[in-house]
Amino acid sequence: xxxxxxxxxxxxxxxxxxxxxxxxxxxxxxxxxxxxxxxxxxxxxxxxxxxxxxxxxxxxxxxxxxxxxxxxxxxxxxxxxxxxxxxxxxxxxxxxxxxxxxxxxxxxxxxxxxxxxxxxxxxxxxxxxxxxxxxxxxxxxxxxxxxxxxxxxxxxxxxxxxxxxxxxxxxxxxxxxxxxxxxxxxxxxxxxxxxxxxxxxxxxxxxxxxxxxxxxxxxxxxxxxxxxxxxxxxxxxxxxxxxxxxxxxxxxxxxxxxxxxxxxxxxxxxxxxxxxxxxxxxxxxxxxxxxxxxxxxxxxxxxxxxxxxxxxxxxxxxxxxxx
Amino acid sequence: xxxxxxxxxxxxxxxxxxxxxxxxxxxxxxxxxxxxxxxxxxxxxxxxxxxxxxxxxxxxxxxxxxxxxxxxxxxxxxxxxxxxxxxxxxxxxxxxxxxxxxxxxxxxxxxxxxxxxxxxxxxxxxxxxxxxxxxxxxxxxxxxxxxxxxxxxxxxxxxxxxxxxxxxxxxxxxxxxxxxxxxxxxxxxxxxxxxxxxxxxxxxxxxxxxxxxxxxxxxxxxxxxxxxxxxxxxxxxxxxxxxxxxxxxxxxxxxxxxxxxxxxxxxxxxxxxxxxxxxxxxxxxxxxxxxxxxxxxxxxxxxxxxxxxxxxxxxxxxxxxxx
Numbered sequence: 001x002x003x004x005x006x007x008x009x010x011x012x013x014x015x016x017x018x019x020x021x022x023x024x025x026x027x028x029x030x031x032x033x034x035x036x037x038x039x040x041x042x043x044x045x046x047x048x049x050x051x052x053x054x055x056x057x058x059x060x061x062x063x064x065x066x067x068x069x070x071x072x073x074x075x076x077x078x079x080x081x082x083x084x085x086x087x088x089x090x091x092x093x094x095x096x097x098x099x100x101x102x103x104x105x106x107x108x109x110x111x112x113x114x115x116x117x118x119x120x121x122x123x124x125x126x127x128x129x130x131x132x133x134x135x136x137x138x139x140x141x142x143x144x145x146x147x148x149x150x151x152x153x154x155x156x157x158x159x160x161x162x163x164x165x166x167x168x169x170x171x172x173x174x175x176x177x178x179x180x181x182x183x184x185x186x187x188x189x190x191x192x193x194x195x196x197x198x199x200x201x202x203x204x205x206x207x208x209x210x211x212x213x214x215x216x217x218x219x220x221x222x223x224x225x226x227x228x229x230x231x232x233x234x235x236x237x238x239x240x241x242x243x244x245x246x247x248x249x250x251x252x253x254x255x256x257x258x259x260x261x262x263x264x265x266x267x268x269x270x271x272x273x274x275x276x277x278x279x280x281x282x283x284x285x286x287x288x289x290x291x292x293x294x295x296x297x298x299x300x301x302x303x304x305x306x307x308x309x310x311x312x313x314x315x316x317x318x319x320x321x322x323x
Numbered sequence: 324x325x326x327x328x329x330x331x332x333x334x335x336x337x338x339x340x341x342x343x344x345x346x347x348x349x350x351x352x353x354x355x356x357x358x359x360x361x362x363x364x365x366x367x368x369x370x371x372x373x374x375x376x377x378x379x380x381x382x383x384x385x386x387x388x389x390x391x392x393x394x395x396x397x398x399x400x401x402x403x404x405x406x407x408x409x410x411x412x413x414x415x416x417x418x419x420x421x422x423x424x425x426x427x428x429x430x431x432x433x434x435x436x437x438x439x440x441x442x443x444x445x446x447x448x449x450x451x452x453x454x455x456x457x458x459x460x461x462x463x464x465x466x467x468x469x470x471x472x473x474x475x476x477x478x479x480x481x482x483x484x485x486x487x488x489x490x491x492x493x494x495x496x497x498x499x500x501x502x503x504x505x506x507x508x509x510x511x512x513x514x515x516x517x518x519x520x521x522x523x524x525x526x527x528x529x530x531x532x533x534x535x536x537x538x539x540x541x542x543x544x545x546x547x548x549x550x551x552x553x554x555x556x557x558x559x560x561x562x563x564x565x566x567x568x569x570x571x572x573x574x575x576x577x578x579x580x581x582x583x584x585x586x587x588x589x590x591x592x593x594x595x596x597x598x599x600x601x602x603x604x605x606x607x608x609x610x611x612x613x614x615x616x617x618x619x620x621x622x623x624x625x626x627x628x629x630x631x632x633x634x635x636x637x638x639x640x641x642x643x644x645x646x
Contacts, residue, residue, distance in 0.1 A: 062477060062483075068450055073435070077450075097440075097444075107419065
């Protein structure tokens with residue numbers, strides 16, 4: 001099968017969905033002539049025109065609000081927020097407007113929009129360009145949150161997200177854009193709420209998503225050499241969350257480690273650990289571990305940045321502690 | 324100035340203002356009797372703004388509303404009984420009792436919704452305007468908000484975008500002189516709020532918000548321009564809320580003299596008087612309309628009080644669109 005990058009996979013998804021449905025359009029900072037800060041929308045304005053690939057002023061709140069209003073009135077906007085760190089300025093529109101309108105107005109409204117953004121550390125660009133803020137959006141009733149880790153998942157999940165009738169926060173990882181992976185030529189969709197077992201194993205379940213999936217797989221590879229068999233699960237969508245898949249695995253291995261690049265306190269890892277304890281308490285042979293970024297702003301210095309985010313070494317250590 | 328409108332149109336304007344007034348008086352009574360729980364921000368005194376402005380648009384046009392939204396809901400086709408049922412939290416309300424006073428809207432009539440977050444409907448209206456532009460129809464969106472909202476960031480982000488992209492949105496400031504307790508003098512560096520459009524090259528106009536025909540005419544002109552691709556207008560309708568911000572407001576921040584000055588300019592009484600002076604209708608005809616409205620309000624009360632509460636099994640229904 002052909003291999004393309006995560007970036008190309010996302011771009012293909014956008015092109016296919018814009019060709020398929022005229023109501024799909026893109027708006028955001030530097031998305032048109034520049035092609036997006038991470039080049040995901042490169043060349044699209046030439047294909048679809050400047051109205052459907054719209055450069056906006058630096059106005060994150062209005063970008064999210066304009067997408068909400070357009071979605072309410074029959075369009076399928078894709079709003080790009082350059083860095084998830086900037087999405088804090090758009091949060092009111094996402095959590096108080098887009099997320100709640102359907103419920104507040106008696107199930108009569110719908111807001112089919114995607115807020116595309118990217119997060120994560122790894123480039124030495126410090127506290128305002130490196131965060132993993134998924135927990136803020138996962139917390140909110142009415143939003144779905146999607147975080148693909150591979151080119152295949154990025155394309156299939158973005159296409160599904162664009163066709164879905166709910167507001168979706170689609171979070172890419174800045175360190176994955178150049179990663180290559182198998183992506184079929186023919187069209188496919190990946191349903192929301194369906195995780196995937198990336199590596200089968202018997203001794204311990206490791207749950208990881210976005211870039212941390214690759215950290216978990218690296219750890220599993222190393223542990224295999226020591227005779228430890230890890231099952232690695234990528235939920236792919238944090239909401240809806242495929243707890244059936246996670247719980248089924250934990251019932252088999254009786255041990256679990258959860259890896260997330262988000263901050264520790266009330267983060268996504270905390271939620272997954274809680275759900276495992278709620279649903280699998282009697283199956284557990286050891287405390288559930290979580291590996292996260294500690295509660296510190298992401299520092300610029302490469303040494304400190306690397307120390308802040310979860311690593312294969314930390315995952316290996318956590319697994320060894322509960323064996 | 325003689326009227327251009329038919330007698331039927333003119334009497335409909337009076338009737339809608341009376342409906343809002345009677346509705347709000349009923350709401351005030353039911354709040355005092357603790358039959359309506361929670362918060363209700365009543366529109367008494369401001370009727371000419373919603374009725375005058377919305378009378379200048381078509382059924383297929385949009386509006387966005389505010390926390391003080393009963394008047395907008397009614398003028399955009401809302402019926403008293405479903406509105407009152409909503410305020411009482413009943414299953415028969417427009418939003419199945421989930422929205423209440425602050426989220427009241429009949430979304431099937433192009434009312435995109437009322438918001439509890441001041442100013443946050445402004446980007447949403449702007450997005451409806453962008454959707455209209457993309458679809459290439461000649462619809463418009465009226466965006467209502469208070470004087471306080473003009474000091475919020477999204478007001479400025481949205482006006483900039485709307486002017487930049489020539490969107491068919493009419494921004495209507497309901498300047499009732501206070502954002503809760505803080506007067507315009509104490510909150511805004513610019514006192515004539517319509518001038519705030521000049522930073523974005525948006526024409527602004529001050530309008531007598533106690534005169535339904537003045538609001539209608541100013542809106543009509545702005546709408547005509549917007550339908551032709553002429554872009555947004557900022558209308559500042561100067562008006563007054565007779566009651567406090569909410570029922571718990573003792574109104575210590577304003578004087579009795581000021582209140583009585585504005586009550587003497589009552590939009591309903593003055594329009595009533597004018598209809599008789601201009602020979603449009605007789606006192607008896609107008610009294611007949613008022614009687615009709617009084618009966619409708621009593622029927623609405625009966626309907627609301629007798630309606631069932633929503634079933635608790637439906638608590639989590641309609642958070643998401645589920646296929």
